[in-house]
Amino acid sequence: MNNILFAVLVLGAMGVVFGVVLAIASRIFHVQTDDRLEPMIESLPGANCGGCGFSGCAAYAQAVIDGKAKIGLCAAGGDDAAGKMAKIMGVEAEKTERMVAMVKCRGYESVIKGDYEGIQDCIAATKVTGNGPLVCQFGCLGFGTCVSACKFGAMHIENGKAKVDADKCTGCMACAGVCPRNVIVPVPYSADIVVACNSTAKGKITIKGCNIGCIGCMKCEKVCPNDAIHVKDNLASIDYSKCVSCGLCAEVCPRKLISDSNLRKDMDLATTHQR
Amino acid sequence: MIAKLFTIALGAILVENFIFSQFLGICPFMGVSKKSDTAVGMGFAVTFVMALASAATWAVNKYLLIPLNLEYMQTVAFILVIAALVQLVEMFLQKSVPALYQALGIYLPLITTNCAVLGVALLNIQKSYTFIESVVYGFTGGLGFLLAIVLFSVVRERVDNCDCPKAFKGFPIALISAGLLALAFMGFSGLKIG
Numbered sequence: 001m002n003n004i005l006f007a008v009l010v011l012g013a014m015g016v017v018f019g020v021v022l023a024i025a026s027r028i029f030h031v032q033t034d035d036r037l038e039p040m041i042e043s044l045p046g047a048n049c050g051g052c053g054f055s056g057c058a059a060y061a062q063a064v065i066d067g068k069a070k071i072g073l074c075a076a077g078g079d080d081a082a083g084k085m086a087k088i089m090g091v092e093a094e095k096t097e098r099m100v101a102m103v104k105c106r107g108y109e110s111v112i113k114g115d116y117e118g119i120q121d122c123i124a125a126t127k128v129t130g131n132g133p134l135v136c137q138f139g140c141l142g143f144g145t146c147v148s149a150c151k152f153g154a155m156h157i158e159n160g161k162a163k164v165d166a167d168k169c170t171g172c173m174a175c176a177g178v179c180p181r182n183v184i185v186p187v188p189y190s191a192d193i194v195v196a197c198n199s200t201a202k203g204k205i206t207i208k209g210c211n212i213g214c215i216g217c218m219k220c221e222k223v224c225p226n227d228a229i230h231v232k233d234n235l236a237s238i239d240y241s242k243c244v245s246c247g248l249c250a251e252v253c254p255r256k257l258i259s260d261s262n263l264r265k266d267m268d269l270a271t272t273h274q275r
Numbered sequence: 276m277i278a279k280l281f282t283i284a285l286g287a288i289l290v291e292n293f294i295f296s297q298f299l300g301i302c303p304f305m306g307v308s309k310k311s312d313t314a315v316g317m318g319f320a321v322t323f324v325m326a327l328a329s330a331a332t333w334a335v336n337k338y339l340l341i342p343l344n345l346e347y348m349q350t351v352a353f354i355l356v357i358a359a360l361v362q363l364v365e366m367f368l369q370k371s372v373p374a375l376y377q378a379l380g381i382y383l384p385l386i387t388t389n390c391a392v393l394g395v396a397l398l399n400i401q402k403s404y405t406f407i408e409s410v411v412y413g414f415t416g417g418l419g420f421l422l423a424i425v426l427f428s429v430v431r432e433r434v435d436n437c438d439c440p441k442a443f444k445g446f447p448i449a450l451i452s453a454g455l456l457a458l459a460f461m462g463f464s465g466l467k468i469g
Contacts (some may be wrong), residue, residue, distance in 0.1 A: 014352065018359035
């Protein structure tokens with residue numbers, strides 16, 4: 001009986017001593033955290049997507065408080081988060097245009113070099129088959145590496161090409177980070193006109209691989225009233241600060257790759273193209 | 276002296292690897308080995324805590340439990356010591372070495388009651404090691420853990436990309452690969468030193 005009591009007492013004493021030591025240590029080693037940190041973290045979406053360039057939401061919040069980062073880098077939180085963060089920091093938020101990801105490829109009938117039955121992953125396919133199973137060296141491979149990289153469920157594969165659901169997309173561009181073809185780019189959420197091709201090859205080569213590839217004919221550049229679309233490296237690209245969404249370029253495009261379809265609506269682009 | 280320490284080190288890393296031949300610390304080994312970078316972090320945290328815990332528990336045993344004839348309470352006392360120690364180290368790191376805290380911080384609370392850490396403390400007593408031998412055994416045991424978890428995480432990253440039968444996807448195939456790795460480590464058991 002005495003033995004048990006003794007053991008209990010000694011261990012109890014040890015526990016108390018450790019408790020006291022820890023209590024003292026927590027005072028000594030107390031780290032002063034900013035009062036603004038908690039609400040700052042709460043105003044962020046908490047997805048830890050890394051789109052801001054920091055390791056997670058907490059790291060970004062800390063950087064903003066330290067003045068090392070600007071408000072509004074959080075694409076996922078958008079203006080809502082930026083507003084809240086600005087309020088906490090006591091400054092005015094800059095209005096930011098909401099950006100979403102877009103897959104610059106709709107070559108649903110693009111020519112295939114040969115059947116690929118290996119690992120269903122774009123990066124693997126690129127490595128194994130000599131830059132991918134498509135003749136086109138720029139287009140979307142459609143194995144969905146970006147789909148699994150998306151933390152918001154905003155991507156899916158449609159007719160063999162990746163497609164972004166702009167309403168779910170937060171613009172973190174995690175998808176672009178994993179794409180071996182660099183075919184995913186940010187575009188403004190409000191963009192009505194998009195160039196859906198990524199091929200900078202010469203027109204003749206592009207035609208071999210795809211029926212809706214940009215051949216760099218410059219028709220769009222000539223017809224644009226606002227000097228908003230330019231052909232560079234055999235590929236048209238739109239300057240959204242000038243584009244007024246008039247749709248003239250989409251009308252004249254002989255390959256029908258400039259789409260006037262609204263990104264936000266889940267339109268079946270394949271049928272648009274056949275028209 | 277040096278030869279003895281070398282034997283202990285080699286034994287702890289390869290021959291008596293904590294994971295592959297003693298099967299201690301399997302929980303973090305399976306749980307945190309999905310990606311190699313987190314595995315490295317976990318491995319270093321375990322190494323760090325195992326070395327510290329060896330030192331602390333050796334002292335507690337020698338100067339507290341033995342004089343009081345309480346050796347039979349080792350397990351309970353060591354859990355207490357290790358838990359308090361890890362808490363203390365965590366606070367200390369957060370204040371003094373923020374960079375290290377960033378790297379190890381999230382893993383530290385996870386290994387408070389890791390059985391590899393408790394195991395090393397008890398084994399030190401069982402093998403009646405001296406203080407230095409205990410610390411070396413703890414540290415190199417941790418290195419063995421690091422080696423095992425990093426090797427395994429790399430294997431798992433590869434296996435994830437493979438076309439494996441649906442029934443084996445995920446955890447089952449991980450367990451099988453862990454078994455095969457342990458089998459490979461059995462090869463070291465023939466190693467005789469000294």
